[in-house]
Amino acid sequence: MTKSLGQLMPNTNQLLAAAFWLLTSALLLFLVACGGDDASTSDNTAASNRSVAPTVQPTAVPQAIPTPAATQVPTATPTPEPAGVTINNCGVETVYEVVPQRVVATDTSALEVLVALGLQDHVIGYFGGAPDRLQPRHQARAALVERLGGSFPYPSLEAVLAPGPDLVFSYGFNESAGLTGQGLRDAEVHSFSFTEACPDFTSNVTLDVMFEDVRALALIFDVEDRGEELIAMWEQQIAEVSAAIPAGEPVRVFYFDSGEEAPFTALAGSVMSDIISRAGGINILSDVSGTWGTVEWEAVVDGDPELIFFVDYGFGGPDANQAFLESNPSLSGMSAVVNGQYMTLTFLQSVPGPQNLDGLIEVATAVRHVNAAR
Numbered sequence: 001m002t003k004s005l006g007q008l009m010p011n012t013n014q015l016l017a018a019a020f021w022l023l024t025s026a027l028l029l030f031l032v033a034c035g036g037d038d039a040s041t042s043d044n045t046a047a048s049n050r051s052v053a054p055t056v057q058p059t060a061v062p063q064a065i066p067t068p069a070a071t072q073v074p075t076a077t078p079t080p081e082p083a084g085v086t087i088n089n090c091g092v093e094t095v096y097e098v099v100p101q102r103v104v105a106t107d108t109s110a111l112e113v114l115v116a117l118g119l120q121d122h123v124i125g126y127f128g129g130a131p132d133r134l135q136p137r138h139q140a141r142a143a144l145v146e147r148l149g150g151s152f153p154y155p156s157l158e159a160v161l162a163p164g165p166d167l168v169f170s171y172g173f174n175e176s177a178g179l180t181g182q183g184l185r186d187a188e189v190h191s192f193s194f195t196e197a198c199p200d201f202t203s204n205v206t207l208d209v210m211f212e213d214v215r216a217l218a219l220i221f222d223v224e225d226r227g228e229e230l231i232a233m234w235e236q237q238i239a240e241v242s243a244a245i246p247a248g249e250p251v252r253v254f255y256f257d258s259g260e261e262a263p264f265t266a267l268a269g270s271v272m273s274d275i276i277s278r279a280g281g282i283n284i285l286s287d288v289s290g291t292w293g294t295v296e297w298e299a300v301v302d303g304d305p306e307l308i309f310f311v312d313y314g315f316g317g318p319d320a321n322q323a324f325l326e327s328n329p330s331l332s333g334m335s336a337v338v339n340g341q342y343m344t345l346t347f348l349q350s351v352p353g354p355q356n357l358d359g360l361i362e363v364a365t366a367v368r369h370v371n372a373a374r
Helices: 012-064 066-072 108-116 136-142 157-161 181-186 207-220 224-243 271-278 297-303 318-327 335-339 356-373
Strands: 082-089 092-098 103-105 123-127 147-149 167-170 190-193 251-258 264-266 281-283 292-294 307-312 342-346
Touching: 082 190, 082 207, 092 190, 103 108, 108 123, 108 136, 108 167, 108 207, 157 181, 181 190, 190 207, 207 224, 207 271, 207 356, 224 271, 224 356, 251 271, 251 297, 251 318, 251 356, 264 271, 271 281, 271 356, 307 318, 307 335, 307 356, 318 342, 342 356
Parallel strands: 103 123, 103 167, 123 147, 167 190, 251 281, 251 307, 307 342
Antiparallel strands: 082 092, 251 264, 264 292
16 A cells, blocks of 8 residues: 555654654753863862962961061070160270170180170180180080180280170280270270279279179170079078188188289289188288289288188199298298198189189188188
């Protein structure tokens, strides 16, 4: 049978259904494709963010660290913060705008004060004895400081200025060597000297005056707490010595430094005279004004010392001085010589500095021994 045209054409409803199905399928495929692209884009963005983070962070962190780190991390040596302190030393007022960083000490006693205050990192060199002349607790730190020369001959101005100091600290300056406070100021370098050695100082020097010198240095270097701790320790040692002084008349003491023609000795205003007094003795020359100087032997004989101190500079002296006293008829009759009552102090125990307290203990021990033998 032959089919008609109407029979050959698909049913209209069937065609519409097929078209709808095809359209729906295409739409679903399109949405799936778009979703996959979004997920891929999201993953790529996250990956991109992770890769950027390590490069961004290192540049941000250092910008925040330097300032807190510099102020929060404790250091043994103070940083050169503005000090703005005015110090009167030997009658000269000096303004310290910053903490000195390049100090030269011209003798071992000055070096030991700086080391005792923990300031060895500020010292670029010193003149004086070897580090083993210092107290044992200070020797290792003192050995870190360059030794520029010995105590003798006294260093010249040129030698002291050669390392480029911003402060020169000395027991006392030496005009004959050309090294004076004024010479340093002319070179625009600060200077500091122990009060005992100030040329125009006329009052008596005591351990308390030495303490004030240490306080001034602690203020200059912005280490006041360390200075007070050190002084508190020394005051405790003084109190212990005072408590053990025997009753009775003070022991008569003569400090024989050097000089056969006329003895060089500690006078009324010296720190050594104060040490003798605190130890239970009396300097037989306590009526002679001044700090250190020469006297006539007649004044020594009239004082009839019961105890004689010699000073050890590290190169002999005490034995020769003892032999001189014992061989001289006009001196051998003194009580100390007759009874053989001698003792030796080091130079650093005799001049201002941390070893004054060691000297105090040594003198007190000798005084008690003489008292017991009376």
